[in-house]
Amino acid sequence: MxxxxxxxxxxxxxxxxxxxxxxxxxxxxxxxxxxxxxxxxxxxxxxxxxxxxxxxxxxxxxxxxxxxxxAQHRTGPYHRMQVWDKDSPAHIEFSAQDVNADDLGAIVExxxxxxxxxxxxxxxxxxxxxxxxxxxxxxxxxxxxxxxxxxxxxxxxxxxxxxxxxxxxxxxxxxxxxxFWDYQQQGIVANIKTERPHQGVARQVFLPTGPLALLPTPEAHTVSIVWSADQPFAEQLLAESPERLAKWVEAESGRILGACETASPVKAFPLxxxxxxxxxxxxxxxxxxxxxxxxxxxxxxxxxxxxxxxxxxxxxxxxxxxxxxxxxxxxxxxxxxxxxxxxxxxxxxxxFKRGFGTANPILKGLRAIAFALPNHVTPLKRKLAEIALR
Ligand SMILES: Cc1cc2nc3c(=O)[nH]c(=O)nc-3n(C[C@H](O)[C@H](O)[C@H](O)COP(=O)(O)OP(=O)(O)OC[C@H]3O[C@@H](n4cnc5c(N)ncnc54)[C@H](O)[C@@H]3O)c2cc1C
The missing domain is CATH 3.50.50.60 (FAD/NAD(P)-binding domain)
Structure with missing residues (x-):
């Protein structure tokens, strides 16, 4: 030896x-x-x-x-974050300017x-x-x-x-x-080409079936999605063709980036x-x-x-x-x-997950109020941006 x-x-x-x-x-x-x-x-x-x-x-x-x-190879800095709820007026948006930073982060492979x-x-x-x-x-x-x-x-x-x-x-x-606990969700990831440019904005929409993130990549018309979908729905999404998956993303994100097209294989990670x-x-x-x-x-x-x-x-x-x-x-x-x-x-x-993952109408109302507040109160927004930057 x-x-x-x-x-x-x-x-x-x-x-x-x-x-x-x-x-x-x-x-x-x-x-x-x-x-x-x-x-x-x-x-x-x-x-x-x-x-x-x-x-x-x-x-x-x-x-x-x-x-x-x-940084010389390929990175996607993002300057703004938009988080919203599909089923209520809840919405938060903040930018690097709110915290006097050049950007809020960078997406890197x-x-x-x-x-x-x-x-x-x-x-x-x-x-x-x-x-x-x-x-x-x-x-x-x-x-x-x-x-x-x-x-x-x-x-x-x-x-x-x-x-x-x-x-x-x-x-x-x-x-x-x-x-440990199992979230009974799968993280579905794919690269999606979008009709409109993402403009360096990281987006996340909370859906009744789980959060869908649209992350801005170094390519202006491509976002990387992480869809943390509840188990039965995740299986349904994974069984879809790439074209249908893109249509789901397009519809569930409220067509915020226009028409979508899947540009990579689709993979899933148990969460x-x-x-x-x-x-x-x-x-x-x-x-x-x-x-x-x-x-x-x-x-x-x-x-x-x-x-x-x-x-x-x-x-x-x-x-x-x-x-x-x-x-x-x-x-x-x-x-x-x-x-x-x-x-x-x-x-x-x-x-976050419990606040948004709920279908309870009272909690939904409360989270709409909670979310509406920081969008208008600058110190609170600044605090949220700082947490995102930590
Ligand atoms: C869908 C999804 C999206 C995510 N998005 C983000 C994000 O946006 N931002 C973020 O901060 N985090 C994100 N994460 C989390 C992030 O990917 C992980 O926290 C990170 O990769 C952990 O790195 P690690 O080096 O600790 O572990 P790993 O990346 O798992 O690396 C472990 C290494 O150990 C090696 N290894 C394992 N076993 C052995 C062995 N027996 N012998 C020798 N080598 C071994 C493996 O080959 C591997 O190279 C995400 C995770 C998921 C699932």
Whole structure:
């Protein structure tokens, strides 16, 4: 067996694992990433999975040295948000001007973010291994590092970060318990060509069957949709032809962008809320979707994960990794801060979803009033815009 040592092993080279790898490498740590896939490639066509990145996430990507590369390739900044309810007068609209910002966020394809983070990580000497058949042998203790077997290698690490997504094997191996509920919804995603340009406006309409988001892509006449549809309706939509799906989008969005046409394959993701009740065990800690997955209705999942990266990199700076007591103290601070933000976000998503997901006429009336108010009260609108920017 060949013995290898690293300071920090990150399982999962998605956007969260790779961003963390870049920041830790800039702190002078030896970092190894275990990722089952090869580097995501850039395509000419707009990819299906996109993320709405807030200012904080973009700043973090800047620190990783990746944002300039991403921005040069293809991004869709948006300057205005419109949210409305199909069945009531409820309507909110706010713009970057309300908060004196240049924009409210940017829509970026996931594979573009991952491609450039990977490139940066390699430039920073991060050792990225294409590995699926790794096995955690132990979680380390006061005197010894955690250990993996990797083919004929024994890899030891002072810290293991599970950034391996919602079905995290690291989390399962460490027996970190989770709380979850199934939204009984599927997130249907597709790229839709529209007759009218989106003009850099992110739109979301709340329907009795679930929220439909129309996100402005870098192409003026293409939006990326995320339709979080209730289960029976989702199945009906998925059984439709691409032409019929586009007609549904056109009708349910009130033809706000004119005639619609499907311009990509259609994919569906089961939607589930999940968070780990414990994030840490010995020399193992979680980050990103491995620690929490939330409803995509406010497009905050990746942003929340980048918040983990920022905090984790900060608490790890200059700590003596070998000293498990010191390490645990820092990790404890990370977990407390990030759990608090995750819980806030989950509560906000629930309030939104319940407030809008209802067919109860009294609640519908109330939400119309609640929504009409902020549209006229500037301080409230500003607050909402600030939340969107966080
Ligand atoms: C429909 C939909 C729309 C969304 N829209 C937005 C949005 O607009 N804005 C936003 O902020 N968020 C959004 N999200 C959430 C966002 O996509 C996720 O939060 C984000 O991708 C999480 O990144 P991650 O790196 O933690 O996990 P993942 O992206 O799941 O990456 C995990 C990585 O680990 C690797 N891996 C897994 N298991 C192993 C293993 N055993 N061995 C080796 N490697 C492994 C995987 O190959 C993958 O590369 C959306 C989610 C959905 C479902």
């Amino acid at each position: 060949i013995r290898q040592q690293t300071d920090i092993a990150i399982v999962g080279g998605g956007m969260i694992g790779l961003a963390l790898a870049c920041l830790l490498a800039t702190q002078g740590r030896r970092v190894t990433v275990l990722e089952r896939h090869t580097q995501p490639q850039l395509g000419d066509e707009l990819a299906l999975r996109v993320s709405a990145l807030n200012a904080r996430s973009r700043k973090l990507l800047e620190q990783c040295g990746a944002w300039a590369l991403i 996931n594979n573009v973010i991952e491609h450039f983070l990977w490139q940066r990580a390699q430039a920073l000497q991060v050792d990225i291994r294409q590995a699926e058949d790794w096995k955690l042998l132990n979680a380390g203790d006061e005197d010894s590092p955690a250990e993996f077997s990797l083919g004929n290698e024994l890899l030891s690490a002072q810290l293991v970060v599970g950034a391996d997504g919602g079905r995290s094997q690291v989390r399962q191996w460490a027996e970190l318990p989770i709380t 589930r809320m999940q968070y780990a009740r414990r994030w840490q065990h010995q020399r193992i800690v979680l980050a990103g979707d491995a620690a929490h997955t939330i409803h995509p209705l406010a497009g905050q999942g990746a942003n929340l994960g980048f918040g983990d990266v920022q905090e984790l990199a900060q608490v790890l700076a200059e700590v003596e990794l070998k000293d498990l007591r010191a390490l645990s103290r820092r990790l404890g601070a990370y977990v407390r801060t990030r759990k608090a933000e995750t819980q806030l976000m989950i509560a906000a998503m629930e309030a």
